[in-house]
Amino acid sequence: MDYLPIFSKINDQPCVIVGGGTVAARKADLFIKAGARVTVIAPELKAEMRFHLEQGKVIWQWGEFSEALMATLERPQLVISATDVQPVNVAVYQYCKARHIPVNVADQTQYCDFILPGIVERGPMTIAVSTGGRSPVLARLMKSRLETLIPHGFSKVTELVGEYRQAVKDKISHPDGRKQFWEGLLNESFLDRVLHGKQQEARQMLEQKLHTDAQTEFSPQGEVYLIGAGPGDPELMTFKALRLLQQADVVVYDRLVSPEILDMARREAERIYVGKRERWHRMPQAKISELLLQLAQEGKKVARLKGGDPYIFGRGAEEAELLAEEGVPFQVVPGITAAAGCAASCDFPLTHRDYSHSVALVTGHQQAGAQKIDYARLAQSGDTMVFYMGIKNAAEIQSELIRHGVSKTIPAAIIENGTRANQKITVVTLDQLSDTIAHNKIQPPALLVIGEVLKVRAKLHQLQAAALLKKPQAAFEVLQVAV
Structure with a gap:
């Protein structure tokens, strides 16, 4: 991860744009949407930036960027330089670095303390997409794909749940109880009503559930998910495995679980490594089973993440036996075993x-004493x-x-x-x-x-090669490789 993804509150804060062209105007637009007080430094303004000025959304400081000019302004929270003059861009960067002001020079990541991601907006809900500055075009393509996947009506969902956030906090005091309430509410039935304009029905569902949950004393209910993570490729995880992994409070994982799969868990989830290899066990199997039991009895949702399938040489059954014996709820999620993958x-x-x-x-x-x-x-x-x-x-x-x-x-x-x-x-x-x-x-x-x-x-490889040779351009490429 090249940059820490954070959302910064700049409402009513001073920010500076250096440049008056099209790129600078688009950067200014983001500051304006976030409620910042935007000052533009430029010798002239192109049409888009002039439109912002006429709308009263920016303040124009006529002239070239200079330390003397900056000294007349309030210290900015953020600075973006978007000019066609490289010496000016470098001067802006050096000025800000010397004064510890976060700065971004458009399309030059070597001169950026922060970058501006592709953004998908659904009202208050904002999704940011970034490639770390490597490929803005790829980030744009991913943004477009997300735009098609997330209905525009999701802004209504965000508004509605935000309206009840304080009421839920007042009536359900335990943080885990509130988490359980929201997880139980935000299902397909509730979302479908909001997205299709049935606001009153959605409100009734929310209020009825809030009334029921508030009357019930919250008691954390622990559960264990024995999840098969597959042979390594993150794309071979099942939807159910991913869903339960992202619900878990604790992830107990093996040596064969790839880092990419582990990264799919909630960032705030505790991670416990219990990997084993020949003649070296970080934690014996009996202790692993006891750990799962203990965590579940503490009321936590535990993802036991195993390479491959938990029931194929994964010792998942041994862990399930102890959980069943102690009456702890558990689910087994099959994974693609290494042989198939x-x-x-x-x-x-x-x-x-x-x-x-x-x-x-x-x-x-x-193992010693095992059947040959x-x-x-x-x-x-x-x-x-x-x-x-x-x-x-x-x-x-x-x-x-x-x-x-x-x-x-x-x-x-x-x-x-x-x-x-x-x-x-x-x-x-x-x-x-x-x-x-x-x-x-x-x-x-x-x-x-x-x-x-x-x-x-x-x-198969012979058939593929023969098929390629039937295509003139492909055959030429094959010959080139051979040469």
Whole structure:
């Protein structure tokens, strides 16, 4: 994050625009909408800025920018320079920096203490979009997309709930009780009434709920959400997972949960890391289960965020058992398991009528005293075999499968950081598996996939290449790359 996104109150505060052209007029317009007292410094004003002047919305200081001129003005809260004269822009920046006045030079982020985002306005509700100055055009495109997604009637929603904010505060004293009230009220039924002009019905709903909630003594009701975060790509999270994650007061997360997914939680939510890796557990599983129980009993909504799916090698059932035993409400939200996510991301299926009619998901990391992997069954089944946590035991997996009759030349894939931007897949034959891992120094987390279905990947790539060659321009580009 390059800039801290904040909303600054500049109502009736002095602000300065240096420049009288079209860009300067648009910057001034934002200050005017925010209620600032705007002074424009420029030797001349173009049409848009002159319109602001004629409307009495700006004060014009005729002349070039100078320290002497600035000394005659009230110290500004914010300054924007938007001129075509670079020495003037630099002089404005240097003047403001020396006096600790926040300054923005239009379209020059190296001379900006703050930037002006793309804005979507729905009455009092304001949504800001920024690329940190990297691409104003992209910010504009995102703004346009948001404009189409958010009905203009949302301004009515904001006005209505704002009207009752103090009444809710007066009647429901507990902050969590007020949060619960608003979360319960702002559902599709209420929003639909406001957006379609049924204000009176919406008011009745609000007042009835307020009366009911105010009469009921608030008692925080804790709950645990066992959420599958998927294999890494944030876009593979489900809508339900995202919704519950954003409701949580506390997020308890694993090592395999990507930072991008963690950032989707509410910023004010507490984050507790309980990641585990081989021979190093920040918190033993029993303690994690007890932590979830304790937090829920304190009345908190707890998101237990796990990589993949909580019920596929995620030990989610062990956590659910303790919660069920203690009568704590919980929900399980399935996630895309690594096998499915990595297969799709790496261009091969897990089953295919020409190669495999079933798939076996196997944990390659065996705890002491645990049931051993039935390599004989795997070898005879014809399954596509997917080994989770199998990197450290790859040599055993390779030798045991071959010993029980699996062909040495069957394809085997090693998938590192599956579905993420730095994903890497290495396809070899089974007899090369452990040597490849050792030679390339591959470390967990990585997934091992063994099966004839991997041949589909090569076939798909060949078909794509052939299709490209049928297009003259694409064929030329392919030849260029080859050269």
